[in-house]
Amino acid sequence: MVPARNRKGIMMLSCKDVTQLISRSMDTSLPVGKRIGVRIHLLICRFCARYEKQLLLIRETVRSIVAEEETPEGVSKELLSEDARGRIRQSLRSR
Amino acid sequence: MGYPERVDPSDWVDRYGDYLFRYALLRLRDRSAAEDLVQETFLAALKNRETFSGGSSEATWLVGILKHKIADHFRRQAREGSLPDGDPPDRSGDSPFNAAGRWQSGPVDWGANPADLFRQKEFLDQLAECLSDLSPNHANAFTLREIEGLSTGEICKVLNVTETNLWVILHRARMHLRRCLETRWFLRGTGKGS
Numbered sequence: 001m002v003p004a005r006n007r008k009g010i011m012m013l014s015c016k017d018v019t020q021l022i023s024r025s026m027d028t029s030l031p032v033g034k035r036i037g038v039r040i041h042l043l044i045c046r047f048c049a050r051y052e053k054q055l056l057l058i059r060e061t062v063r064s065i066v067a068e069e070e071t072p073e074g075v076s077k078e079l080l081s082e083d084a085r086g087r088i089r090q091s092l093r094s095r
Numbered sequence: 096m097g098y099p100e101r102v103d104p105s106d107w108v109d110r111y112g113d114y115l116f117r118y119a120l121l122r123l124r125d126r127s128a129a130e131d132l133v134q135e136t137f138l139a140a141l142k143n144r145e146t147f148s149g150g151s152s153e154a155t156w157l158v159g160i161l162k163h164k165i166a167d168h169f170r171r172q173a174r175e176g177s178l179p180d181g182d183p184p185d186r187s188g189d190s191p192f193n194a195a196g197r198w199q200s201g202p203v204d205w206g207a208n209p210a211d212l213f214r215q216k217e218f219l220d221q222l223a224e225c226l227s228d229l230s231p232n233h234a235n236a237f238t239l240r241e242i243e244g245l246s247t248g249e250i251c252k253v254l255n256v257t258e259t260n261l262w263v264i265l266h267r268a269r270m271h272l273r274r275c276l277e278t279r280w281f282l283r284g285t286g287k288g289s
Contacts, residue, residue, distance in 0.1 A: 014196025
């Protein structure tokens with residue numbers, strides 16, 4: 001979908017466009033025109049502003065949990081089952 | 096630092112098994128696949144013991160092997176599961192936007208300090224549930240980007256997609272996860288979740 005332009009030629013981005021660009025900006029830097037278009041949109045659209053804030057919060061939360069999960073205590077407390085332990089020990093012995 | 100610690104392979108399972116299993120499970124969300132990759136990791140490590148340089152800890156060396164196994168697993172899934180044009184069809188009617196591209200019902204306010212609401216263990220469970228709604232490629236792309244922390248270039252190689260493709264995949268995955276977490280966390284008990 002091609003975004004419409006207003007009289008001054010500034011890209012008018014829809015919320016749908018902006019959500020795509022917010023996601024992309026989390027993976028690469030946006031071209032300057034798009035970056036400005038998104039910033040302007042976010043000033044006037046509370047839903048998209050909230051959307052960006054929430055995606056960043058999810059990213060931050062996932063990162064901190066992943067870091068925590070990789071410490072010796074971990075988060076999930078998941079353990080290798082006795083079955084799997086036995087199987088793996090067996091396979092290591094037979095080599 | 097002294098000499099790096101080395102554990103006899105007969106003690107590997109007790110020493111590193113749970114750690115590697117948790118690492119794999121967080122990324123694969125499938126217990127038996129995670130167990131298999133832990134086993135493959137130990138076997139590969141046993142076969143290539145001389146590649147352990149001692150420059151890092153033995154645990155780090157084993158995780159390095161496991162990372163490759165996980166990427167191989169995702170690569171296999173991408174080969175087996177991909178539709179001809181790489182993406183599942185967009186379920187229209189499922190879009191949060193109207194024809195003009197405006198929100199029909201926008202994101203809900205998550206409150207002043209939502210981070211407190213994400214109690215870690217529960218968040219992890221909900222995230223896994225929400226990821227399992229996605230196609231394997233969408234879930235794996237998100238996992239490689241946000242959990243494994245790979246660059247988009249590296250992910251494109253694993254999943255065999257173009258960068259433009261990957262942006263679309265990640266956008267859809269994030270859109271879904273945000274809404275899914277919102278429904279499960281913020282609207283639970285209010286009767287508004289659907």
